[in-house]
Amino acid sequence: MKLVVANWKMYLTIRESVAFAKRMVRSVPKPRARIVICATAPALAPVSAVLRKTPYLLGAQDVGIARHGPYTGELAPGDLRTLGCHYVIVGHSERRRLLGESDTVVRQKLETALAAGLSPILCVGESLAERREGEAHSIVRRQLTAALKGLKTYNLKLTTYTIAYEPVWAIGTGTPATVKEAVLMHDFVRSTAKKLLPRGTKISVIYGGSVDQKNIISLLREHAIDGVLVGGASTKPSFIKMLKVVH
Numbered sequence: 055m056k057l058v059v060a061n062w063k064m065y066l067t068i069r070e071s072v073a074f075a076k077r078m079v080r081s082v083p084k085p086r087a088r089i090v091i092c093a094t095a096p097a098l099a100p101v102s103a104v105l106r107k108t109p110y111l112l113g114a115q116d117v118g119i120a121r122h123g124p125y126t127g128e129l130a131p132g133d134l135r136t137l138g139c140h141y142v143i144v145g146h147s148e149r150r151r152l153l154g155e156s157d158t159v160v161r162q163k164l165e166t167a168l169a170a171g172l173s174p175i176l177c178v179g180e181s182l183a184e185r186r187e188g189e190a191h192s193i194v195r196r197q198l199t200a201a202l203k204g205l206k207t208y209n210l211k212l213t214t215y216t217i218a219y220e221p222v223w224a225i226g227t228g229t230p231a232t233v234k235e236a237v238l239m240h241d242f243v244r245s246t247a248k249k250l251l252p253r254g255t256k257i258s259v260i261y262g263g264s265v266d267q268k269n270i271i272s273l274l275r276e277h278a279i280d281g282v283l284v285g286g287a288s289t290k291p292s293f294i295k296m297l298k299v300v301h
C-alpha cells in the first residue's frame with residue numbers, strides 16, 4: 055500500500071486543523087492508501103481525537119533529542135505516542151536549514167523516535183546549488199550515513215524505515231522533480247540505505263517537493279516510489295480530491 059504523508063507545517067491553526075481533519079474523514083472515510091497526517095504540535099491532541107477509529111494515522115512534525123529531562127521546548131517522544139502519533143518527521147530540510155539542525159541532531163532524534171516506538175520519516179535531499187555542482191548523490195549519502203550507520207535496531211520486524219527524498223529546490227517552489235529524476239534518486243536512496251541498515255530491515259522511500267493534484271498519480275504509479283510527502287497542497291481542499299484517487 056502506498057503511503058501519503060500530509061505535512062501541515064505551520065500553515066493551519068488548531069481550529070483549522072480540526073475542521074480540515076473532520077472534512078477529510080467525512081469526505082474520504084476509506085482511503086485506499088495509508089494516510090498520515092502530521093499536524094502542528096499544539097493541534098496533535100484535538101486532531102488525534104478526530105482521527106481515532108478512522109484509518110487515518112497521526113504523525114508529528116518533529117521530536118525531541120532525548121526521552122526526558124532538561125530540554126526546554128523539546129517534544130518528548132513518549133508524549134507523542136500517548137497523543138496517538140504513529141509517525142514522526144525527522145530532519146526536514148526546513149529544520150536543517152532554518153533552525154540549524156545538524157546531521158548529529160537528526161541522528162539523535164531518529165534514535166529517540168525509534169526507542170519510543172515511533173516510525174520515523176527521515177528527510178534527505180540536496181539543495182539546488184549542490185545539484186548544480188553534481189553533489190546530489192554525495193549529499194544524500196552523507197545525510198543517510200550520518201542518520202543510519204550503526205543504528206541500533208529497534209523492533210526490526212515492526213518498524214519500517216521511511217525515507218523521504220525531498221530535493222530542497224522542489225520544496226514549496228511549485229517545481230517538482232520530474233518522475234524520472236525522482237525514480238533515479240529513489241533507487242540510489244534505497245540501495246544506500248540498504249547497505250547501512252541490517253539485513254531484513256523494511257525500507258520505504260517516498261518523494262516530497264511540490265507534490266500536488268497534477269503529479270501525485272504519476273509519481274505513485276512508479277514502483278520505486280513508495281509514497282509521497284505533501285506539504286502545502288495537503289492543507290488545501292484539493293487534498294481531498296487527491297485522497298479520493300490515491301491507491
Ligand code: PGA
Pocket residue numbers: 061220224225226227228262263264265283284285286287
Ligand atoms: P511542499 O512541501 O509540498 O509544500 O513542496 C513538501 C515538504 O516540505 O515536505
